[in-house]
Amino acid sequence: MTLTKRIIPCLHVATEDGQPGVYSGVNFRDLERLGKPVELARSYNESGADELVFLDITASSEDRETMLDIVSTVAEELFIPLTVGGGVRSTEDINALLRTGADKISINTAALADPSLVDASARTFGSQCIVVAIDARRRFDWDGEHYTTADGESCWYECVVRGGTDPTGVDVVSWAAEAADRGAGELLVSSIEADGTREGYEIPLLEMVCDAVSVPVIASSGCGSPADAYEVFTRTDADAALAASIFHAGDYTVRDVKTSLADRGVPVRLDHA
Amino acid sequence: MTDETAPPLAETTVDTVDVTLVDYGLGNLGSLQRGLERVGATVNVSSDPDCLARADALVLSGVGAFAECARRLAPFRDALLDAAADTPLLGVCVGFQLLLTESTEGAPEGETVAGLDLIPGSVERLPADAVRVPHVGWNRLRLERDHPVLAGIDDGDYAYFVHSYGAPAVDRALAACNHGVEFTAMAANEAGHVLGTQFHPEKSAGLGRRLLGNFVRFAATFGD
Numbered sequence: 001m002t003l004t005k006r007i008i009p010c011l012h013v014a015t016e017d018g019q020p021g022v023y024s025g026v027n028f029r030d031l032e033r034l035g036k037p038v039e040l041a042r043s044y045n046e047s048g049a050d051e052l053v054f055l056d057i058t059a060s061s062e063d064r065e066t067m068l069d070i071v072s073t074v075a076e077e078l079f080i081p082l083t084v085g086g087g088v089r090s091t092e093d094i095n096a097l098l099r100t101g102a103d104k105i106s107i108n109t110a111a112l113a114d115p116s117l118v119d120a121s122a123r124t125f126g127s128q129c130i131v132v133a134i135d136a137r138r139r140f141d142w143d144g145e146h147y148t149t150a151d152g153e154s155c156w157y158e159c160v161v162r163g164g165t166d167p168t169g170v171d172v173v174s175w176a177a178e179a180a181d182r183g184a185g186e187l188l189v190s191s192i193e194a195d196g197t198r199e200g201y202e203i204p205l206l207e208m209v210c211d212a213v214s215v216p217v218i219a220s221s222g223c224g225s226p227a228d229a230y231e232v233f234t235r236t237d238a239d240a241a242l243a244a245s246i247f248h249a250g251d252y253t254v255r256d257v258k259t260s261l262a263d264r265g266v267p268v269r270l271d272h273a
Numbered sequence: 274m275t276d277e278t279a280p281p282l283a284e285t286t287v288d289t290v291d292v293t294l295v296d297y298g299l300g301n302l303g304s305l306q307r308g309l310e311r312v313g314a315t316v317n318v319s320s321d322p323d324c325l326a327r328a329d330a331l332v333l334s335g336v337g338a339f340a341e342c343a344r345r346l347a348p349f350r351d352a353l354l355d356a357a358a359d360t361p362l363l364g365v366c367v368g369f370q371l372l373l374t375e376s377t378e379g380a381p382e383g384e385t386v387a388g389l390d391l392i393p394g395s396v397e398r399l400p401a402d403a404v405r406v407p408h409v410g411w412n413r414l415r416l417e418r419d420h421p422v423l424a425g426i427d428d429g430d431y432a433y434f435v436h437s438y439g440a441p442a443v444d445r446a447l448a449a450c451n452h453g454v455e456f457t458a459m460a461a462n463e464a465g466h467v468l469g470t471q472f473h474p475e476k477s478a479g480l481g482r483r484l485l486g487n488f489v490r491f492a493a494t495f496g497d
Binding site: 269 | 307308336338405406407409412433451473478479481
């Protein structure tokens with residue numbers, strides 16, 4: 001088996017005074033502007049990124065039209081797959097984004113509100129282009145269904161929506177299995193606690209989700225170094241590691257991370273001429 | 274021209290090739306169109322079966338389920354079969370699978386849906402016992418036979434795949450790949466001008482650009 005582990009830079013994009021920017025935060029808050037989407041996309045395409053994820057984090061509907069233009073400009077720069085998400089509510093939204101140049105679409109809040117959206121979009125566009133994104137938050141009570149241990153305490157993970165602001169009471173592991181059954185081709189799993197900390201991925205969460213589904217899992221949140229990517233690939237069965245701020249801020253290039261993984265025996269694609 | 278100034282093979286452009294992308298209502302045509310234009314093709318996206326005969330080359334894409342693609346492709350079937358007699362044709366992903374004989378995807382239990390049967394082969398679901406399905410990501414090609422579109426591509430190079438179904442063993446395979454099982458990554462008909470890739474060349478970085486460039490050049494000289 002020679003399927004490689006993927007390294008995926010993620011652009012969180014918002015507009016400010018009509019200008020698109022790439023932002024980064026900590027625990028889904030305190031956003032800081034780190035660059036321009038098109039310039040970052042171009043540099044990641046050249047430095048060996050395996051895919052790119054583009055998440056629209058604008059709140060207002062006026063900005064969404066602008067966002068389609070930005071997606072199109074970013075897609076122009078790429079010869080690798082592009083996943084677009086953020087605020088996707090319907091199969092019409094999905095169709096518009098696919099026509100704009102996205103290859104895969106990530107859905108989150110709308111899928112939890114109406115799980116049949118996953119079935120409908122997988123049926124219309126194929127499972128291969130439907131990514132269900134899940135934002136998880138630790139809960140230390142007895143309302144969950146699947147428990148693990150995080151920082152020495154028993155906990156379960158709850159799905160949160162609307163950029164991490166709204167709790168749902170839904171158990172992440174149960175939802176992950178249901179989303180895969182309904183036709184999600186991949187799961188993109190983020191953690192509120194790990195987001196922006198650069199202290200490593202939320203391993204207990206990712207272990208549980210990987211065990212619960214047979215579709216590929218993209219690990220997100222917490223990557224601060226190549227060692228964190230190594231940890232997520234060796235301690236969990238994740239197929240891909242997503243990272244944002246370490247790349248935008250220039251601490252590491254995609255190539256640095258992949259070279260480090262290859263040196264430690266993790267299969268990655270290095271011949272990206 | 275010295276070696277230093279010669280453009281890499283894949284960057285060489287051919288400005289006289291009209292490639293028609295068959296638009297039967299499914300597929301991410303934008304990426305393929307951009308990919309072909311970057312290697313110098315003039316791309317015409319057509320939803321008119323009568324236009325197929327005039328193209329220098331045809332490209333057939335596809336996303337989603339085989340049965341749905343085959344149903345939507347039905348109005349193009351005769352025109353495609355006619356054109357494929359003497360026009361280079363490249364199928365991508367489900368577009369490649371449609372060139373084969375049949376698929377179990379979307380068919381009732383024990384039955385199959387017919388493809389164009391331009392290349393002999395059957396498509397079935399990839400087993401998920403030991404690996405994750407869909408097969409998503411970059412995997413190595415094992416080259417099986419030589420073909421002009423493989424110029425500059427080496428055994429073991431990486432291509433980008435995203436699929437849940439595949440053709441286990443096709444006699445006319447140009448390249449194979451492994452994800453739990455061996456499957457056909459690329460195949461061509463006996464004459465060599467009808468070919469397809471299970472992976473996405475338009476998403477496969479350097480390898481993909483080289484392959485699309487080779488296909489366009491192959492089409493430019495085909496029949497000369």
